[in-house]
Amino acid sequence: MSHSQSSACLIHASRLPCTPRTLKHDVLTTTMLHCGSRIAKLFRSPVTPPFNFPRRLLIKFEFSSLFQAKGLNTSDEESDEFLPWLERKARTKISSMLWIGKSAYGRSLFASENIRTGDCILKVPYSVEITPDNLLPKIRAILSDKIGTVSKLAIILLVERKMGQSSGWAPYICCLPQHGEIHSTALQQFPDLESITLQDFMCAYFSVTSRAWESTKGLSLIPFTDFMNHDGGSKSIVLFDDDKMFSEVIADRNYAPGEEVLINYGKFPNAMLLLDFGFTLPYNIHDQVQIQLSIPHDDNLREMKLELLQHLTPKIKDAVGFNCPDDTFIIKLGS
Numbered sequence: 466m467s468h469s470q471s472s473a474c475l476i477h478a479s480r481l482p483c484t485p486r487t488l489k490h491d492v493l494t495t496t497m498l499h500c501g502s503r504i505a506k507l508f509r510s511p512v513t514p515p516f517n518f519p520r521r522l523l524i525k526f527e528f529s530s531l532f533q534a535k536g537l538n539t540s541d542e543e544s545d546e547f548l549p550w551l552e553r554k555a556r557t558k559i560s561s562m563l564w565i566g567k568s569a570y571g572r573s574l575f576a577s578e579n580i581r582t583g584d585c586i587l588k589v590p591y592s593v594e595i596t597p598d599n600l601l602p603k604i605r606a607i608l609s610d611k612i613g614t615v616s617k618l619a620i621i622l623l624v625e626r627k628m629g630q631s632s633g634w635a636p637y638i639c640c641l642p643q644h645g646e647i648h649s650t651a652l653q654q655f656p657d658l659e660s661i662t663l664q665d666f667m668c669a670y671f672s673v674t675s676r677a678w679e680s681t682k683g684l685s686l687i688p689f690t691d692f693m694n695h696d697g698g699s700k701s702i703v704l705f706d707d708d709k710m711f712s713e714v715i716a717d718r719n720y721a722p723g724e725e726v727l728i729n730y731g732k733f734p735n736a737m738l739l740l741d742f743g744f745t746l747p748y749n750i751h752d753q754v755q756i757q758l759s760i761p762h763d764d765n766l767r768e769m770k771l772e773l774l775q776h777l778t779p780k781i782k783d784a785v786g787f788n789c790p791d792d793t794f795i796i797k798l799g800s
Contacts, residue, residue, distance in 0.1 A: 544572065544692075550636045551593060551688055559689055560587040563726060570744075572640070573725050574692050580720040587690060588713040595621060595634070595686040614684045618677060619669040623661050626669075637688045641672050675742050678712075680705040687712055695738075696727035697746050703728070752798040 544565040552559050563586055564577045580586060597617040600608075604624060608617070622641065625632040632638060676691045677684045682705070690703060690712065700717035720726055734753045735745040746752075758774065760767050 544640060547636050547640060548689060551589075554633075555590050555593045557590065559589055562586045565689075565692060568694070568725055570694055572692050573694055574689075576720040576722050576724050576726055578722055580716050580726070582716055582718050584716045586714050586716050586726060588711050589687050589690055591682075591685075591710040591712070593688060594712065595637075595688075596683060597621075615670065615673050615677070618673040618684060618686060619666060622669040622672060623665055626665075627661065640692075641676075642668065678703050680712075681707060685712075690714065690728075693726065693728040695730040695742070695744075697729065697732075697749055697751060699727050699729040701728045750798060754796045756796060 547565060548559060562576060562578055562580055562584065563574045566573055566575045595618065597614055599621050600617055601624060604620060608620070622638065625634045626638050626641075629635065673684075673686065677686050678690075680703075687703065693714070701714055704713050704715065705711075706713065714728060716726070730742070732751045733741075734751055735749050736753075736755075738749070739745050760770055764770070
């Protein structure tokens with residue numbers, strides 16, 4: 466997929482001098498490296514937020530498609546100090562090949578020099594990634610054991626945001642999506658967080674679901690990496706090295722200076738991209754349509770029809786990760 470077909474990501478996310486790799490293949494076949502993906506699939510498995518609210522109420526975004534935007538790149542003055550701050554926090558170089566700017570899709574990462582296929586373009590130590598382990602003990606103590614990982618990460622963001630400039634993550638928190646003041650009380654069952662509203666939690670929760678990465682070590686927010694936008698045709702993904710304790714991204718093609726550098730979030734259909742990330746792709750090779758056939762229960766041939774359809778179509782899961790009814794099927798693009 467060309468740059469002009471990259472995603473129009475609305476909920477954007479966001480480097481250690483990397484040792485250049487001459488062949489991406491060498492990296493992908495290294496047994497110590499694990500592939501990461503955005504958590505849309507995981508998010509669709511049953512998760513337990515600390516409050517019960519309708520999922521539809523959580524969705525708040527502007528629709529966008531790639532027909533509406535052209536690639537641009539302008540400096541992002543608000544983020545100029547972000548990478549130097551992150552490198553100081555990591556005590557190592559994160560990237561010398563990328564800079565933070567703004568495209569038609571929002572905050573993005575651009576090549577600062579010629580990038581070749583196989584180059585390591587960024588490397589982020591685990592020490593500057595946000596995981597549930599960052600949850601303060603006094604907060605963890607008031608949370609139910611049933612609280613899911615996504616909710617824990619959301620609470621971390623809430624707490625760090627509430628701390629303001631005294632937070633050790635303030636520059637990163639400032640780069641996350643914001644919302645206006647909503648004067649509805651929530652979280653009253655959490656005394657230390659009672660001044661935080663339900664809308665605050667919803668915003669943080671969906672910052673996590675749209676930005677976090679899933680790996681062998683669980684879920685994590687990876688500052689700087691999560692500024693990268695999605696290209697469904699890209700072969701670049703986040704790789705995790707559990708021995709050396711860092712995440713890295715390897716370029717899957719050549720980039721010229723000033724060109725936006727893209728990554729693949731995963732093989733998601735447009736419905737999932739729109740729901741979890743707020744954008745669609747006009748030519749999504751992973752697109753699919755879920756259909757439900759109404760076969761009357763009193764139909765004498767019902768079992769035979771279902772068996773035939775199930776034999777010809779793959780089993781799918783619904784929007785929250787549970788198996789769909791036997792009369793629900795999927796049609797994939799190009800099938």
